[in-house]
Amino acid sequence: MDVAATVRVHERARAQGRVRWELLVGIVRKDLKIKYQGSALGFVWSLVNPLVLLAVYTFVFQIVLRAGIPKFGFFLLSALLPWTFLSGSVTFATDAVVGNAGLVRKVPFPLSVLPMTAVGFNLTHFGLQMLVLLAAMLVTGFTSFLGVQVLLAIPAIAVAIILTVGLSYLVAALNVRYRDTKHLVEIVLMAGFWACPIVYSVSQISDKGPFVRWPWLVDAYYLNPMAGVSVSMQRALYGAGHTYGAPPTPVLPDPGYLFYVEKLAVGAIPSLLILALGLYVYHRMSADFAEEL
Amino acid sequence: MSDYAIRATEVSKVFVNHVERATSFKERIIRRRALTQDFYALRDISLEIERGGTVGLIGANGAGKSTLLKVLAGILRPSQGSVKTRGRIASLLELGAGFNGELTGRENVYLNASLLGMSRRETDRVFDSIVNFAELEEFIDNPVKHYSSGMYVRLGFAVAVHVDPDVLLVDEVLAVGDEHFARKCLDKIAQFQDDGRTILFVSHGLDVVERICSRGVVLDHGRVVYDGDPYFATGELRKILGTDVPVEIEDEETDEGVSFGPIVFADASGRPASLFRTGDPMTIRVPASISARWRAAIERVRAVVMGVGDIPIWEMVAERADLPSDQSDWLLTFTVPSCPPIRGRFVLGVSLMTASDQPIAAIRSRHAFEVKADPGAGILSVDYHVSAQPSAGASAIPAASTTEGEDTRAPATSKVGR
Numbered sequence: 001m002d003v004a005a006t007v008r009v010h011e012r013a014r015a016q017g018r019v020r021w022e023l024l025v026g027i028v029r030k031d032l033k034i035k036y037q038g039s040a041l042g043f044v045w046s047l048v049n050p051l052v053l054l055a056v057y058t059f060v061f062q063i064v065l066r067a068g069i070p071k072f073g074f075f076l077l078s079a080l081l082p083w084t085f086l087s088g089s090v091t092f093a094t095d096a097v098v099g100n101a102g103l104v105r106k107v108p109f110p111l112s113v114l115p116m117t118a119v120g121f122n123l124t125h126f127g128l129q130m131l132v133l134l135a136a137m138l139v140t141g142f143t144s145f146l147g148v149q150v151l152l153a154i155p156a157i158a159v160a161i162i163l164t165v166g167l168s169y170l171v172a173a174l175n176v177r178y179r180d181t182k183h184l185v186e187i188v189l190m191a192g193f194w195a196c197p198i199v200y201s202v203s204q205i206s207d208k209g210p211f212v213r214w215p216w217l218v219d220a221y222y223l224n225p226m227a228g229v230s231v232s233m234q235r236a237l238y239g240a241g242h243t244y245g246a247p248p249t250p251v252l253p254d255p256g257y258l259f260y261v262e263k264l265a266v267g268a269i270p271s272l273l274i275l276a277l278g279l280y281v282y283h284r285m286s287a288d289f290a291e292e293l
Numbered sequence: 294m295s296d297y298a299i300r301a302t303e304v305s306k307v308f309v310n311h312v313e314r315a316t317s318f319k320e321r322i323i324r325r326r327a328l329t330q331d332f333y334a335l336r337d338i339s340l341e342i343e344r345g346g347t348v349g350l351i352g353a354n355g356a357g358k359s360t361l362l363k364v365l366a367g368i369l370r371p372s373q374g375s376v377k378t379r380g381r382i383a384s385l386l387e388l389g390a391g392f393n394g395e396l397t398g399r400e401n402v403y404l405n406a407s408l409l410g411m412s413r414r415e416t417d418r419v420f421d422s423i424v425n426f427a428e429l430e431e432f433i434d435n436p437v438k439h440y441s442s443g444m445y446v447r448l449g450f451a452v453a454v455h456v457d458p459d460v461l462l463v464d465e466v467l468a469v470g471d472e473h474f475a476r477k478c479l480d481k482i483a484q485f486q487d488d489g490r491t492i493l494f495v496s497h498g499l500d501v502v503e504r505i506c507s508r509g510v511v512l513d514h515g516r517v518v519y520d521g522d523p524y525f526a527t528g529e530l531r532k533i534l535g536t537d538v539p540v541e542i543e544d545e546e547t548d549e550g551v552s553f554g555p556i557v558f559a560d561a562s563g564r565p566a567s568l569f570r571t572g573d574p575m576t577i578r579v580p581a582s583i584s585a586r587w588r589a590a591i592e593r594v595r596a597v598v599m600g601v602g603d604i605p606i607w608e609m610v611a612e613r614a615d616l617p618s619d620q621s622d623w624l625l626t627f628t629v630p631s632c633p634p635i636r637g638r639f640v641l642g643v644s645l646m647t648a649s650d651q652p653i654a655a656i657r658s659r660h661a662f663e664v665k666a667d668p669g670a671g672i673l674s675v676d677y678h679v680s681a682q683p684s685a686g687a688s689a690i691p692a693a694s695t696t697e698g699e700d701t702r703a704p705a706t707s708k709v710g711r
Contacts, residue, residue, distance in 0.1 A: 020407070020410075020412075022407050022412055022413050023407045023408065026403060026404050026407040026408075027404070030393060030396060030400070030404055033395075033396065033400070034393070034395045034396070037395060102390065102391070103390070103391050103408070104368075105368065106368070106386045106387045106390030106391060107368075107384070107386070107390050107391040107405075107408055107409075108366045108367045108368050108382065108384060109408040109409070177316070178316065178317050178318045179316055179317055180317035180318055180319060181318070184318065287370040288370060290363065290368045290369050291308070291369060291370075
């Protein structure tokens with residue numbers, strides 16, 4: 001066998017074992033197609049979910065509880081969309097391997113693509129929802145995000161993606177052996193939602209009870225990477241200029257940028273650890289997926 | 294470094310049958326230890342498949358064929374040992390594996406090809422050829438859930454052979470298609486052989502294995518029990534399956550005063566065997582028990598080796614002088630120093646004859662034995678010589694229209710008479 005042929009054969013084998021962009025896109029496209037098959041509105045449905053949440057939370061927090069955060073809808077969606085991206089991805093990823101059992105057992109392909117398809121699927125929705133949100137802000141004349149501050153969204157989304165990918169790998173692998181993983185995931189996600197400043201602002205809790213008595217709790221609060229992501233997204237899109245109550249209290253904890261970068265950095269550490277753990281566990285367990293399914 | 298496409302080194306695969314394994318975190322916490330039963334699906338398999346070889350993997354149901362294929366394809370992890378492969382592998386382990394019923398044929402082709410390592414551009418190039426091969430032009434934009442199983446397997450096979458694989462692994466899936474498609478698949482496989490690609494396929498169609506494989510590997514209870522000539526491989530497998538026995542049998546037949554024991558074909562070492570090569574020595578043992586009354590009447594014993602349709606192939610005769618006429622239990626032993634150069638499956642008929650050549654009793658062997666010569670067509674291996682010289686040219690061959698007298702070398706008869 002001549003050298004060129006050897007190299008060719010080797011590269012083709014490698015192409016088969018690697019997660020390739022086209023493979024990822026192909027599977028995500030399949031999932032999207034199946035999800036929206038036969039629905040005339042197609043993608044519009046993916047916007048309905050956050051819109052309903054928007055309506056419900058606006059009603060509860062602005063009308064019933066009189067939380068008083070101005071432009072509550074925009075405040076809420078700024079942090080709710082990245083959270084929906086995370087929770088949607090992780091929920092979807094729980095089923096990524098088990099739901100593709102037919103493929104895993106019969107076709108040799110790079111298994112590490114499966115959790116990524118869950119992330120890719122939800123990232124597509126996240127992108128669309130962000131576009132709709134920004135368009136809505138522009139149309140209603142809420143233009144405070146236009147400027148340097150919107151750049152803060154980039155590291156915030158990056159941290160959210162790292163955490164999401166890590167968690168997706170972890171739950172996808174665990175669900176193969178422990179089928180109650182999805183119940184666990186539901187509970188953790190629900191708790192996680194309330195542990196993030198999404199429907200409330202950080203300033204509403206940091207001057208209260210335990211946070212005053214034990215100031216380290218504030219630092220611990222930001223160990224949840226999505227807490228940092230939430231406030232950073234609010235800073236990026238909603239802006240720091242809003243106040244509530246009397247005397248007026250700023251909605252966001254800090255008017256600058258450094259505060260948010262710091263919180264994102266704090267959140268990046270556990271995110272990276274979870275990513276490493278998720279990849280490790282997935283890699284260890286994936287060799288036996290075909291057998292366990 | 295030998296030029297292998299697949300190399301398995303001492304591969305074992307143990308399936309752990311979790312009798313009571315924790316399948317949830319809840320159980321995991323409550324019961325930490327699990328009861329397990331180990332099942333060896335594959336044991337110490339070392340197999341090297343040379344580049345360009347066509348290997349048939351055969352065995353009884355449950356012998357581990359599919360497991361081995363999955364281990365070689367990289368779907369299952371070997372419990373022990375290692376597998377190395379070279380090049381792009383296309384595998385067709387199950388009919389329509391990897392197809393999604395909701396997607397159209399077209400979408401499934403692209404998805405399947407990308408799972409097998411093809412880029413979109415590469416797929417574009419072969420797409421028409423795939424559809425053409427699968428003969429699904431009209432249906433390619435229909436969801437595959439509406440396909441028949443034949444259409445499924447056609448599309449699956451078409452994709453697998455068009456991804457330009459270096460190694461093709463095929464499980465018993467071709468049986469689904471009709472004869473027309475099966476022939477097309479075999480043509481494609483022949484083309485792959487010409488291209489020097491490697492093919493490993495599992496089949497229960499032993500004649501196909503004999504016809505197209507360069508090598509046969511027989512698995513039995515997770516072990517390789519034979520690896521070599523496909524003709525011998527299928528013979529070994531038939532022995533394992535017990536299908537080397539002819540269907541209609543009359544054995545240990547008891548007439549009044551005459552009974553036979555089982556007829557045994559044995560090899561050089563005296564062990565019972567059913568497979569012989571041309572030139573191998575063979576011993577045939579025929580136990581019989583004959584009462585004194587009949588012993589007096591027996592003039593000779595005729596043993597006839599019979600082929601398909603009971604065609605007599607050769608005869609062996611024991612005359613009265615050779616027979617122990619004062620004993621009732623006989624063990625007749627016919628020794629063939631060298632099996633004749635004839636291919637086939639044979640049975641033995643034994644008759645006890647009177648002086649007037651009337652049969653007193655007869656028996657047919659329960660088992661058949663098989664004689665194999667080097668692969669080739671026909672039942673006989675014949676020694677022959679071939680010679681070829683350049684012919685003297687077209688002018689040397691007289692044509693009917695040759696004009697009179699023009700060619701003096703034309704045989705005199707050509708224009709004479711009639």
